[in-house]
Structures are given as C-alpha cells and as structure tokens.
Amino acid sequence: MNGLILDDPDGTLEMLRDSVVGFSARHAGPDVFRARRDNGGDLDREVWSAMAEAGWLGLLLPEDKGGAGLGIAEQAVLSEALGRALLTEPLAQLSIFSSVLLSHCSGGECARLAEGLIAGTALVSPAWQGRDGAAAPVSARKVGEEFSLSGEMRHVSAPTSATDFIVLAEADGKQMLVSLPVSAEGLRIETAPTLDGTRLGRLSLADVKVKEDALLAIGSEVDVAMDAAVTTTRLALAAEMAGIATAAIERTVAYAKERVQFGKAIGSFQVVQHRLVDMWGEAEFASAAVVNAVETLSEGQNNASRLAILAAKARAGEAAVNITRRAIHLHGAMGFTDACDIGLFMKRAVALNATLGQPEELRLQFVALEGVAA
Amino acid sequence: MAQQQDWNALSDEEFRAIFAEWVDANCPAELRFMRKQRPLFDEVSVWYHRLAEKGWLSPVWPQEYGGMGLDAGKHIVYVEEWARLGCPRIPDHGIGLTGPLLIQYGTQAQKDFFLPKILSGEHVWCQGYSEPNAGSDLASLRTSAVADGDGFIVNGQKIWTTLAHCANWILLLVRTSNDGKKRQNGITVMLVDMTTPGVTVRPIPNLRLEADFCEVFFDNVYVPSENVVGEVDQGWALAKAVLGHERIFLGAPSRPAYALRRLERLARDRGAFSDAGFVSRYARLRLDLFDLGSAFERFARVLRAGGTLGPDVSVLKIFSSELYQRITEETLSVAGEEARYWDDLPTGEGDVDAMNLYLDSRAPAIFGGSNEIQREVLAKGVLGLPR
Secondary structure (H helix, E strand, C coil): CCCCCCCCCCCHHHHHHHHHHHHHHHCCHHHHHHHHHHCCCCCCHHHHHHHHHCCCCCCCCCHHHCCCCCCHHHHHHHHHHHHHHCCCCCHHHHHHHHHHHHHCCCCHHHHHHHHHHHHCCCCEEEECECCCCCECCEEEEEECCEEEEEEEEEEEECCCCCCEEEEEEEECCEEEEEEEECCCCCEEEEEEECCCCCEEEEEEEEEEEEEHHHEEEECHHHHHHHHHHHHHHHHHHHHHHHHHHHHHHHHHHHHHHHCEECCEEHHHCHHHHHHHHHHHHHHHHHHHHHHHHHHHHHCCCCHHHHHHHHHHHHHHHHHHHHHHHHHHHHCHHHHHCCCCCHHHHHHHHHHHHCCCCCHHHHHHHHHHHHCCCC | CCCCCCHHHCCHHHHHHHHHHHHHHHCCHHHCCCCCCCCCHHHHHHHHHHHHHHCCCCCCCCHHHCCCCCCHHHHHHHHHHHHHCCCCCCCCHHHHHHHHHHHHHCCHHHHHHHHHHHHHCCCCEEEECCECCECCCHHHCCCEEEEECCEEEEEEEEEEEECHHHCCEEEEEEECCCCCCCCCCCEEEEEEECCCCCEEEEEECCCCCCCCEEEEEEEEEEEEHHHEECCCCEHHHHHHHCCCHHHHHHHCCHHHHHHHHHHHHHHHHHCHHHCHHHHHHHHHHHHHHHHHHHHHHHHHHHHHCCCCCCHHHHHHHHHHHHHHHHHHHHHHHHHHHHHHCCCCECCCCCCECHHHHHHHCCCCCCCCCCHHHHHHHHHHHCCCCCC
16 A cells, blocks of 8 residues: 655655654554543543654644644654554644644744643643534633633543643634633533544633733634644644555455455455455545645645645545445454454544544535536 | 657646647647547548647657657646547557557567558558457457468457457457467467458447447458567567556546536536535535546656556546546436437537437446456455455
C-alpha cells in the first residue's frame, strides 16, 4: 500500500513517519485505546506528554509563536501515520484546530496558550459547536473590565483533561474568541463516552466572567480563523482516515492469507479477492484525494483548495468507514470481538467521519460551491 | 512532413498551448464530439491526413520514424487536449499497436516498409487477438499457422476485431505450435494483408446498431515468412509488452467527464437540480469524477518522473468504466418518460445523447481486459493473494 505520496526533498516526511512507528512501539495504539476507554478517560496524559516531546503538537503554529512552522504536508503525513497506528488522542482538535485558531490571534494570552500547547502543559480545546455541529457562539456581554459569557457548547474534546478552552462567543453581532480556564466559575461540564473510547463534553456557561485580556480575536479575524481551522482540521482528519483505511486493508489482506478454511487460505477464493481489491481501491482513492488536497492547499487557500478538501474528507471518510466495516466481516466472528483490533479501527473511522461533516454533507457543499446547477 | 522539435524540452503548459491551438484550428468542427465512438477511416480521413502532414499523427514514436517522440508526460497532455477539444477517435491500431511493435521488435525491412504507410494512411490496421473461445483467456487462441514453403497457411477465426471492415492489414496472433507446456508458448505475431485471398470480414452490429467490431475469417490464407514479427512461437511476450504506459489511458477520466457534462446539461434543462434526491446522487457522481482526476494524476506523475506503471494502474480502469456506467444510468433516470427514445434528447443548451451513452458505457467495462480480469490482476499482482 502506498499511502500518501508527497514530494519529500529533504526527508522530513519520512522522518515523521518513522517517528510515529517508533512511538507506537512504545505506546501501542490499540492498548492505549482500550485502557483509556475502560478508565472512562478522555485523553491519556502520558501519551499526550510523549507526543509533545516528539514535537508533534502545534506543528502548524508559526515560528513567531514558538511553533515548528511546518506546513500542511507535514501535518497530513503525521495524521496519516497516527491513523495507521491507531493512536487516537484528540490531536485534531487540541493540536490542529487550536493551533490554527491561535495562529490568527495575538496578545499575551494567545502566546501563553500557544506555548503551553506545544509543550503539552496546556491542553487547549476549542469549544464552538452546537448540537448539529454548526458554529454556535455563546453570548457575551461586556460588564466593566470583564466579559460575561452565557450559553452552551457541544462536542468539546477532552472536556475533563483540558486546561483551557477557546470559546467562540458573540457580542452585538460581532464574533470573538475567548480564552476560558477550566476552573472558571459558572462553567459546568458534562461528558459522554464516544465510540472511539474517549469522551466529549457539553459546556454550560452561566454568567461566566472572563477578563478583557482573555480576548484572543474579534470581528472578521474570527471568521477567517474559524474558517481556516475547520478547513485545515478537515484535511488532517481526511489524512488520518486515509491512514486508517490503508492499515485496515493491509491487516485484512494479511489475515486472508493466513486464515485457512476448506484446506485453503480464504484469500485464495475469488469472491474474497475481489472484495479485497475493491477495498484496496477505495483506500488508494482516499490517499490520492488527500494528496490532491494537500497540494492544492499548499498553493494557497482559495476556492480550489476548498473543493479539494471537501472532496478529500468525503472520500477518505467514506473509504475508512466502508473498508473497516467490510474488514470486520472478512475477519469473521473474530472481527466481532473486542479483542480483535480491526473493530477499533472501525470505531475510530466512524467517529472521525462524523467529525466536521459527513460525506453527504461535504459533497453537497462541494456542488453548491461549484454552482453547476445554475 | 513538418519539422519536429524536442517537444519534451518544453514545459507541459507550453506544449499544451502549442498543441491545443493547432488542433483547435485544424480539427474540422463537424468532427468534434462525434456521437460515434469509433468512426470509420473514411469518416475521419481529413483529420487523419492533416495530422499526418503536420507530423503529429503519431505522438509516441521516436522522431526518426516520423513520430513526435513524446515522453509519457507529454503524451498525457496530448491525449487530454484531444479529449477536451472533442476530436474524434481515428483508426489508431497502426499508430498505437503495430507501429510500436515494429519499432521495438521488427526487422529493418519491416520498419522501412510498414511505418511510412501507417503515417500516410495507406495501411489501416486492426488488431486480430480475440477469438470466439479466447477472450479473457486469450492464451487459449486456436487460429493456426502452419509452415508451408516460404510462408505459413493460416486458418481460423478472430472476433471483436475493431474496425476490421475499414482496415487493410491485421496484426494477428496465431498458434504455430501446441508442444509447449504452457499455452502461452507457441503463439506467433504476424502481419497479414487483408486483401489476401481467403480473408473474409463480417461486421457485427453492436448494441448501438453500429458496426464497430467484426468477425474475421481465415481460410487457407498465405502469409509470407518475412511478415512474422520476432521469433516464431515467441509472440506472447511481444503482444504483452506493447502496452506500456498507454494502460493509463484505459482509466482516463475523459469518458465519464464527457458523460457528466451531458448529465448536467439534461438536468439543468429538465429541472432536476431542484430535486434534492437528484442533487445528492449527482454530488456523488461529481465527486467520484473529481477524485478519479486525483487518482489519475497519481499515476501520471509516476510516468512524468520517468517511472513505469505497475499492475496497480488497473484500479483506474475499473473505477473509470464503472463511474461512466453510473453516470449514464443516472442520465436515463433524469430523462424520465423520455428514457425510451432512441434519438438524442433536445435541450436549450444542445442535444444530449442519453441513450447513446447508456449503451456505449456497457463496453469499457468489458474491453481492454474485463473489470473482473483487472481485479484478478490486482489481487495477484498488488495484494499478493494466493491462487
């Protein structure tokens, strides 16, 4: 399996891939997944610190914010490798989404968050969605030197482990991004388990007071930041799902070569072979779509990159979900057990596919943007 | 013949501009976007000869043989522009099959005699491979050639021979021995003049009631020994070797892309875009085409970098041909009550050949190695699955 084939003149991408392989030898993705799930956790602190040490957090933060200043190609390759290794910490939200938001912010609080994010000491979780996933800012009111925030946020990653939230708020028709410490008075957090062995939170804010200097961005800059964060994270999720798709077909092919029935490897049966070929083809298309999106975005954020990213997230999501589901079937009864890793790949695929837009919704956005109907 | 230049020294975009400008100015308007997938030689001979005069008929042959000498990357540009501008397919077995085979394996005399006649249009070639009992299983072919004096006597039958009725030469795979342990041994490649006594061609009307392909019968047909290509009994490897980077074109997005534009045209005219169900189905087809472009690019890049294609390129052919079918099926669905008419459907933006495309789209999943054969190739060659 080829996975993402990207130009790699100085070998940075290969190094990133290798570092994930080495990492997963010390922190086996499936083991961490099960342990975190069984403990009711939303994030594994030890793994998270190790990821910070590996330099994987805040990859996209510019150098003037202490980041590596790496590009989307590096992030995509890292995400793909994490998907392959089934390392399921909420990197997409706490590293990628938050990093992109912070790239568009300024001031002391922004610098503090960026620094902590990179070091792994601050767990900065974006809080901006309503139940349907669309942006749903809480209402903000200026009271003297402070803002008072009230409202509710859904689908917040690492709600228990987070140290800080970046909250989307709105005052007088103007959107703002506000830094909110987990300890803020009036902040209530409920959590619920997810399919991929983590927890998501529901944040209820009742007259929560934050200081003026907690304001990270305001006005049109917020629209730009949110748009970039959603777009970039979608691409990273697509890359991660392409990695899951590739790993799932690799494992299933290996299993079909091993598993003997009727005196032959089941992979010698034509009906099984053709199913495996179709699964492999979907994974190849997913990787090709992600590569196209990475390259298009590298040339600048515009209509073309928007289309390419919508396509990549839709393709990779559908591929990951379809492939892992069929992979379970080809593993037979073993595939239905919790002990078999293939089921974890399926669960992770379904969860990521549901994050930031499912394929149908993304495809409709794509054709609306192209405007062929007119 | 026009002077050639080193086309490969140009950037893809420079070459694209030069090629497209001339093609757009010289390919006759009445031949653009023809309903017929495989027009006869006489129907497109004007275009054939214009290309020949310009020296652009044969993109891949080395320039010393009268070709443009394009590398695979430039060839992709050539094919893309050809499709984009709606140029008709010309009878191209001489250019794409016989020519490259002779350039690689032919004798000097064969090259000197045959290549110029392909470029001039004097010789129109067809491909005599498939037989009634040797389709997907080509190695089981039985048309026989028995040595007789200075030549061979050929007996047997070929079928699905595209455009045999407007060809005057046929590139023939024949069985010259049955001794080998493998059926692939004992096959020989021959160049056969179709005006030789004993050759009979019978066109076969297809689903579109056009006669693209034919049966060709050989009844004691004499073929001189100098018309054997390569070694006697060693023809299988030659026949396989000829398709190199061209395999990428079996999976090119051009057919489904054309069909999707026709679907969009019909859908706009018939108001289908106001139907949420249609928009959802359309969106899937549109994205499939978009992603086929990304996947095609992945393989094109290998060629541009001077690499060779592996068996994995078959994934494009499967996806492209099946997408083409799904698009034409959706087009008939949009046509509604009109989906039983034979003729093209009129719209405010021009006609839509809904039925023509629906019928035509059955073919690419079958030819060039059926999609099931392609899946076999992928299962064994890429996934390494056991027999």
